[in-house]
Amino acid sequence: MRGKRTYESVDLDLIELIIKGIVLAEKENTKKRFYDFLARKNLRLTSQRRVIVDTVFATEQHFTAAQLLQWSRARDKSVSKATVYRTLPLLTESGLVREMDFGKDYRFYDPNCADRPNHSHIICQDCNKIFEFESEEIEQLEDEVARKMGFSIQTRRLEITARCEVLRRFGSCKNMPPEK
Amino acid sequence: MRGKRTYESVDLDLIELIIKGIVLAEKENTKKRFYDFLARKNLRLTSQRRVIVDTVFATEQHFTAAQLLQWSRARDKSVSKATVYRTLPLLTESGLVREMDFGKDYRFYDPNCADRPNHSHIICQDCNKIFEFESEEIEQLEDEVARKMGFSIQTRRLEITARCEVLRRFGSCKNMPPEK
DNA sequence: ATAACTGCAAACTGTTTGCAAGCGA
DNA sequence: TCGCTTGCAAACAGTTTGCAGTTAT
Numbered sequence: 001m002r003g004k005r006t007y008e009s010v011d012l013d014l015i016e017l018i019i020k021g022i023v024l025a026e027k028e029n030t031k032k033r034f035y036d037f038l039a040r041k042n043l044r045l046t047s048q049r050r051v052i053v054d055t056v057f058a059t060e061q062h063f064t065a066a067q068l069l070q071w072s073r074a075r076d077k078s079v080s081k082a083t084v085y086r087t088l089p090l091l092t093e094s095g096l097v098r099e100m101d102f103g104k105d106y107r108f109y110d111p112n113c114a115d116r117p118n119h120s121h122i123i124c125q126d127c128n129k130i131f132e133f134e135s136e137e138i139e140q141l142e143d144e145v146a147r148k149m150g151f152s153i154q155t156r157r158l159e160i161t162a163r164c165e166v167l168r169r170f171g172s173c174k175n176m177p178p179e180k
Numbered sequence: 181m182r183g184k185r186t187y188e189s190v191d192l193d194l195i196e197l198i199i200k201g202i203v204l205a206e207k208e209n210t211k212k213r214f215y216d217f218l219a220r221k222n223l224r225l226t227s228q229r230r231v232i233v234d235t236v237f238a239t240e241q242h243f244t245a246a247q248l249l250q251w252s253r254a255r256d257k258s259v260s261k262a263t264v265y266r267t268l269p270l271l272t273e274s275g276l277v278r279e280m281d282f283g284k285d286y287r288f289y290d291p292n293c294a295d296r297p298n299h300s301h302i303i304c305q306d307c308n309k310i311f312e313f314e315s316e317e318i319e320q321l322e323d324e325v326a327r328k329m330g331f332s333i334q335t336r337r338l339e340i341t342a343r344c345e346v347l348r349r350f351g352s353c354k355n356m357p358p359e360k
Numbered sequence: 361a362t363a364a365c366t367g368c369a370a371a372c373t374g375t376t377t378g379c380a381a382g383c384g385a
Numbered sequence: 386t387c388g389c390t391t392g393c394a395a396a397c398a399g400t401t402t403g404c405a406g407t408t409a410t
Contacts, residue, residue, distance in 0.1 A: 044364055044409050065399080080367045085400060101281035105375085106399060122331055131329060138321045142340060145315055151302055151342035158338045160322060162331035224384050224389060245374080260392045265375060285400085286374060366407065375397080382391065 027057045030096055030114045037094040048083045051076040062108045062130050120158035126167050207237045210276055210294045217274040228263045231256040236277060242288045242310050300338035306347050
């Protein structure tokens with residue numbers, strides 16, 4: 001009998017706590033990387049920039065410029081629209097935030113790309129939520145195709161829109177109701 | 181000796197002519213499909229719409245709304261900006277033109293999706309040209325991943341930015357110089 | 361000290377829309 | 386004829402920018 005180690009009982013609360021701690025530490029580290037980026041470019045760490053960066057890496061959600069402004073101002077009224085719009089290019093330039101383009105009229109930003117720069121997105125047309133996934137196999141195939149065509153890949157962007165199978169079959173799904 | 185049929189001499193001009201003919205016939209067919217689409221929706225075939233559609237399917241290039249306006253007006257001054265902007269959604273709705281979103285501030289449109297609705301794009305950062313490719317394997321993997329996540333794919337968008345290997349190694353490539 | 365940075369409001373850009381006139385089915 | 390369609394210009398939304406005062410280093 002080829003063994004797989006199993007546990008009689010698991011303290012799920014503890015595990016959740018540990019995971020939360022790890023995520024938090026990663027986010028703190030990401031912020032530090034951005035501060036280094038600023039220093040390297042002789043840019044200053046102002047209170048407004050600190051608030052914006054705190055806000056960006058306090059969430060795992062994809063957000064718009066308008067949302068970031070709203071969230072940042074909730075923390076500190078001294079953050080203005082102009083500063084948000086001037087800070088976003090710095091964040092994307094640093095590689096710690098990725099700009100995403102769905103068919104919409106405004107841009108989305110993704111704060112989860114520090115560790116997983118190549119992840120892809122599935123946008124559910126039923127609930128409008130954005131899900132992330134990674135596939136090493138797809139990446140390898142992309143590399144192969146590109147190489148055959150004489151290119152070496154710089155960035156890749158795979159965005160899939162899809163319908164929820166659970167919803168289609170059972171009339172509802174755990175992600176409903178849609179948020180606007 | 182397993183045989184492969186070969187030819188002593190080939191009239192390349194003739195072959196090119198034949199291919200041109202096939203492409204032309206396809207484009208004419210695509211236009212007809214759009215006219216049918218209009219009829220099905222009780223929409224009228226005006227002279228302006230005809231000019232715009234002729235323009236769209238006279239090229240294989242990806243274009244912007246502004247370019248389409250310019251090209252259309254070159255054929256017929258009576259085409260206005262408003263009509264171009266009102267016709268583009270019809271074209272995308274019909275499925276014969278696809279909207280693309282690169283990081284840019286304006287949208288690109290792709291007139292080549294009537295026959296190959298799933299093709300992907302490689303944007304060369306050296307010459308800014310857009311190349312197309314299809315990969316059944318990548319599509320299958322996408323389907324598989326989506327299915328595992330509980331989705332059925334509606335649309336997919338794979339956009340790769342890359343650098344030209346030929347250019348990197350030899351200092352120039354046949355696609356240079358860049359066009360703005 | 362001094363150059364980067366800020367908020368504000370105005371400017372800008374691509375896209376959409378209200379309206380009165382025009383035209384296809 | 387009827388109502389879809391048009392061009393024009395004004396409106397719109399997200400984003401960028403000029404400026405005078407502020408602040409990090």
